[in-house]
Amino acid sequence: MDEQLIQTIVEQVLTQLNQTATANETLDHKIPIAVSARHVHLSLEHIDQLFGKGYTLTPKSELSQPGQFAAIEQVTIVGPKDAISNVRVLGPARDLTQVEVSLTDARKLGISAPLRFSGDIQNSAPVTIVGPKGSIYLHEGCIVAASHIHMSPDDARRFNVIDGQSINVRAHSARPVIFTNVKIRVSERYRLEMHIDTDEGNAAFIQGSTYGEILSEEETNHHMPMIENERKPIEQKKTLTVYQKKVLTEQAVLKLTTPELLLPKKTIVTALAEDAARRKGITLVRQ
Known part of the structure; x- marks a missing residue:
């Protein structure tokens, strides 16, 4: 075979390998972002009270995290100011009932829901949950969920983070924003995904699937580039x-x-x- 032809083929193969490696490296640094709408986690006791004794939640669709599902069942959540109907119940049942809403939802309900990580409901906001067979009043249990990332131990090693660590993430979207104090949650049961609420998703102009990347402290403090129009001095209009x-x-x-x-x-x-x-x-x- 012609030596020049061999050299050309070798260069083409090396180029393809480098492109594949670069693509994989980029993919390795991407974290899928999911916008989580308001929802309710119920204990077995409260499922009985809201839907009837011995009732079992009916899966509607699987969620990204293994074993988790959105149920067909929906409830109404009620605050002193207003109510929100058709709030999805997520399964399976949990030890403690928890309501997760956005800050906009909390203001509509008229409650002061604190910003918490899921499961931390002590001294959180009270709320009433109404189902087809009854209602329950929670003295505490309604929170605005703080942004967090689910990942496996392999993911944690790849990103060089540990369970419980707080990091900063830049969302790659039409309106890129940096989310700070994002908590890492590591478990063998988890699949890589960052969860934010609807207010955060709207602020970042997230539509459809998108991803984020973990930032170093230096990158976080780096000033974002200004929009071109912002660099131009504003012309003062003359007044007569x-x-x-x-x-x-x-x-x-x-x-x-x-x-x-x-x-x-x-x-x-x-x-x-x-x-x-x-x-x-x-x-x-x-x-």
């Missing part, structure tokens, strides 16, 4: 003083401090007023 009287006199001109004076069509300007305007460098503008 409008003369209100029927006759413009010399004395009136001598009192002026504006560089331009707007005159209505019917305003009479005396010769002395024109001379005074020229001396002071005042421009008389007719409407």
Whole structure:
């Protein structure tokens, strides 16, 4: 085989290998981001109270985390100010009932839901949950879920993070934002995914699937580039003083401090007023 042809083939193979390695390296640093809408986790006791004794939740669709599912069942959550209906129940049943809402939802309900990581409901906001067979009042249990990342031990080693660590993540979206204090949650049961609520998703203009990347402290503190229009100085619009009287006199001109004076069509300007305007460098503008 021609030596030049062999060299060309080798170069093409090496180029493909480098492109594959670069693509894999980029993929290795991507964390899928999912926007989590308001939802409810129920204990077995509260499932019985809301849906009937011995009731079992009916899976509607699987969630990204293995073993977790969105149930067909929905409830209404009620606060002192308003109520929100058709709130999805997630399964399976948990030890403690927990309601997760956005800050916008909390304000609609009229409650002060604290920003917490899932499971931390002590001294959180009270809320009422209404189902088809009954209702329950939680003295505590409603939170605004803090952003977090689920990952396996292999993922944690790849990203060089540990369980419980707080990191910063830049979302790659139409409106890139940096999420700070994002908690790492590591378990053999977890699949790699970052969870944010609807308020955060809207702020970042996230539509459809997107991803984020963990930032170093240096990258976090680096100033984001300005939009091109923001670099341009804002032009100050000139404002004209409008003369209100029927006759413009010399004395009136001598009192002026504006560089331009707007005159209505019917305003009479005396010769002395024109001379005074020229001396002071005042421009008389007719409407």
